[in-house]
Amino acid sequence: MRISVKKLATAVSTSVALMAAGQAAAEIKIGIAGPMTGPVAQYGDMQFSGARMAIEQINANGGVMGEELVAVEYDDVCDPKQAVTVANSMVNDGVSFVVGHLCSSSTQPASDIYEDEGILMITPASTSPDITERGYELVFRTIGLDSMQGPVAANYIAAQNPDRVAVVHDKQQYGEGIATAVRDTLKDKGIEIAMFEGITAGAKDFSSLISKLKQADVDYVYYGGYHPELGLILRQAQQAGLDAKFMGPEGVGNKDINTIAGEAAEGLLVTLPPSFDQKAENQALVEAFKEKGEDPSGPFVLTSYTAVQLVAEGIEEAQSTDPFEVAEALRSGTFQTPIGTVEYDQKGDLKSFEFVVYEWHSDGSKTPLN
């Protein structure tokens, strides 16, 4: 009896191994890594929905070099430790192309592993400049940088001639990076920064901070971070009677901020990538999302779609699935994508990317201001 079980096990494992080997010859794995769970999972939803759509459409059009793209999805919970674990499993799973990660603080440590292991990574959402500052060959993004987004916000605030501005951040790579960019630009323009202070991500009580903002008598508060904290700050500030205009980066521009802040979200200013889903040339794609019952209007849906498309076109261009050759093809080529014409500089950053200031409303809609 024991022998037959062993034989069976050997047979099964051999056939599984054969199947795996057989599949590997006819498919290209695309690793998608982002938060499926955790406090910022809704951004992950955007990312996964965009990337899945791109893979589906590319496969429907005959795949890449005759091979099919296969999505392998990983949940990093937007946690740097988890991101490293995810990166290591990508290596084990033999993934050569990654679309992700989402949070800058996850992308940074994961990209160290990808670079070492020869895996090409395109992040559709991480805006921290540090990620592409390290001279890595295999790191790209389909979104702008904090150093572009910060000045857009700061210029807008400066144009309103405020007396005093406070800059608050969540001490994370993304939030603090962008808050620093805003502070520096405002200082250059001669505007008084009344306060530059960090809070703890995940904190819920902001009453002390709000009393302090009230005492500092600020006109504008810039917040670098994500919506769970800013939503609470807005709500508690309204209750405490703080009369200041709030502004944040694309990390706060999410409908979930309305469920937390309610009425207090009205009039919040947000810098976001332009609404790619409003562009005339993307309407067919927008329809495809709507048919699947998905919402293409999130800021990272089409950037993720583009990331997958770039991997596919890079492979076609290079006529190779070697990540280094694909990276070279991406650097030298010009690509037409849903986010516009894409060209890369040596660092792997987009040569041009534009952020727009929006006014957010308490029903979750937004109106462009510039």
Add this chain to the structure above:
Amino acid sequence: MSEATLYFIQQLINGLTIGSAYALIAIGYTMVYGIIGMINFAHGEIYMIGAYTALIAITGLATLGIAWLPLILIVALVCAMIVSSAMGWAVERVAYRPVRGRHRLIPLISAIGMSIFLQNYVHLAQGSRNIGFPLLIDGGIQFGSEATFQAQISYMQITVFLTTLVCMTLLSLFISRSRIGRACRAVSQDLGMANLLGIDTNRIISATFVIGAALAAVAGLLLGMYYGSIDPLFGFIAGLKAFTAAVLGGIGSIPGAMLGGLILGVSESMTSGYLSGEYKDVVSFGLLILILLFKPTGLLGKPEVEKI
């Protein structure tokens, strides 16, 4: 009043509000420790479940079209207390009773396991996103209006103070006057002896978990409304803070937990008010280390007499 005084008063109010809620949660840690000498690491999750239950009850009543505020609050409070108490009881039965009397590490680990289980259960059942609490108690009293700064105590803050005060008074009366309260004190002095004298110690231990859980549920409802949003992980930080408060005041001592909570809340708000929010946790945990160095039993704790 000058602006500086008003600002100080404002930060004091902020600190006392949050501190009294910490105290409510800290009671659960301190009572369990006082009786069986164990730290209930799943207590933060019980508090979180209390907040979720309250929110579900409030949403349910809103769908039924009931808009009378006192009724909503009472129903939410009662639901949260019942569900949390049941949870507290179950945690004791599942994670503590089977391993009671073993090596001290075993119940500790089983409690941490329970905490992870409950967190992930709520993750799955309610989703991992932040859920907004409806704004039920709005407005406040403004006072000492200066040109640039006016202090305000919101009705929500008053609600937190008053509820905490009522709960603490009831608890003190219960512990000092009732039969179960007397048995609790006896068990905390000497579990074996209390057992010999005919006290059903299992029942008393269950009762401690239930009382602690019910108070945590009150804190869950209050803080959920005060903050404005809840998520499955928010019990962890609150639990850590309340545990600190309990140790600060002297673990095992009920007045100590109250004092510890208030001190922790005020020190947090003063640090973020006068220094920077970044140093909030540094100062409160630094304070804990100092107190433990110079008075290891906490502020109001009694030195442990070795039982023979």
